[in-house]
Amino acid sequence: MTLATVIEKLPGRIGEPVEFRDETTVGIDRTQIVEACRYLKADCGFDMLVDLSGVDNYGTDPRFEVVYELCSLTNRSHLRLKISVSEDDLLVDSVTGVWRTADWHEREVFDMFGIRFRNHPNLKRILMWDGYPYHPLRKDFPLAGMETELPETAVDAGKVNSAAMHGGPFVTAPGAATSAKREPRQNDTAAERFEKKGSS
């Protein structure tokens, strides 16, 4: 199948493909990106997602673009897909179900542009820290950065059990006959131990 016939049958295609420097870019309807990717992977041999990135065209509508760079290892060809994302609705279907490599790429796009991906297994920030309030690669984010508060501790004490020595997993309980019995993990599960500690 030549690239022209592949593009002809591509689901959700918008407009004509753009050729620039021997590269082909095809616009895709953003609701059909997963179908398009599935078709390209299953029927056209585009087995590898090389890159996935976001672009911010600040001042235009729709503001954002998500760009998928596909490569076919068997046919030795590249193809670029592009979807437009409006600022009012920053939700795009995730292609992690098609290529698992999309996982981190989509996290990065979310981190840098604030575009969210539906059905992503673990959509959280990747380069910036959790709880960072901005999306730095947006054009309205200044190069000098914005003042933000750093999280005080890496571990949120409200969520993670603090490692108390008494009753902790490395402290043996006195008074038992054998050292196996003194081993705290022998006697109760971590959850029980936590409850015991809470009630006393």
Place this chain on the structure above:
Amino acid sequence: MIRQRNGLKRKGRADVATIHEMELIDSAARAQAALEGELSGERMILNMGPQHPSTHGVFRLVLELDGEEITNCWPEVGYLHRGDEKIAENMTWTQFIPYTDRLDYLAPLANNVAYAYAVEKLCGIDVPLRCKYIRVICAELARISSHLLGIGAMSMDLGALTVFLYTFKEREKIYDLAECICGARFTTSYTRIGGLANDMPAEFLPMCRKFINELPATIDETDKLLTRNKIFVERNREVAVLSKEDAIDFGATGPILRGSGVEYDVRKAFPYGGYENFQFDIPTGTVGDCMDRYLVRMEEMRQSIRIIQQALDNLPGGEWNAPEAKIVLPEKKAVLTKMEELIHHFINVTQGINAPAGEVYFGAENPKGELGFYIVSKGGGTPHRLKIRAPSFVNLQLVPLLSKGHMIADMVAILGSLDFVMGECDR
């Protein structure tokens, strides 16, 4: 053994047992409990990094352990994030070249070359053959340098310190070569858009020839120390096996993809920069384990020597910069003596190259994998968007897949075989 000791207890000898025997009974009971699953089930969370020696940079792994076995793993990246892509949007095309040194800082020359080709692709210019050949030499020297470190550090993490010293001795010579060709040892910034910072100096040729004649001896020594070393082999064979399908699905490139048996190399698949003129083979693995990834790197160094040998033998003379005066920085001597060159220099430096509007993706075969630049230009002197497709970033996604079910100690082998650089991963 356990049954025997339990038998000891049943015979009623426990009441008169020595301390040693009591301990035996204890451990027997504990082993029994472990067998019955009473001790298992509680998982321990362990932080590996961000300052662990085997993470080669600031990279944090959160491991979930059942005893010593890794049951789950969450890699945390971003500790070295400097916002290179944001910086790129705020400077001219040429100004960004020094930032590419700091991506994969173990092979800065290769990054320079990849970035220059990417911008040249956008501008639609072709560099002279001499420039291409010099760039090939630079990129292959960078590959050798990176693989020497990769193999040296991997074997050091696995306890073979000697190899690290051998490979670093050779890397030092590559730094000497870099110093000879561009004046800097580490942050080279050697390429320019449409050419090079300067022509290759005459003394570089004999120096480089001497180096590639001596290097095979070190590679052979390393080969003898590691390839059939029982400890090294047993820690790498069948460890972290990556199937072809998984490798492609996870977008792995470079020695990791080839280690899994996929014959894909950007230099062959989408030849650029004159690589179509060179004879070289693509080594591939058969199993896809840590050992295969190591073997692929070893063979790639030998192939790189082959390529450099051909480039040195057939090095064309003539111009090393493209003739497009509005894109290529003119020679300093001409800037100081000629009016037209002065104007071009002034405009290229202050406003930047007037690149056409459009978008391109250029992928180059770097030591760690495919380094890609996706550039969106709206015309003018600065990029609208410059996305760096860093091979280390993509390859590190494999860590959870590869590490599950292995011991903590295997993690070191896995990280060594993935050979990543955080400067490139976090950008």
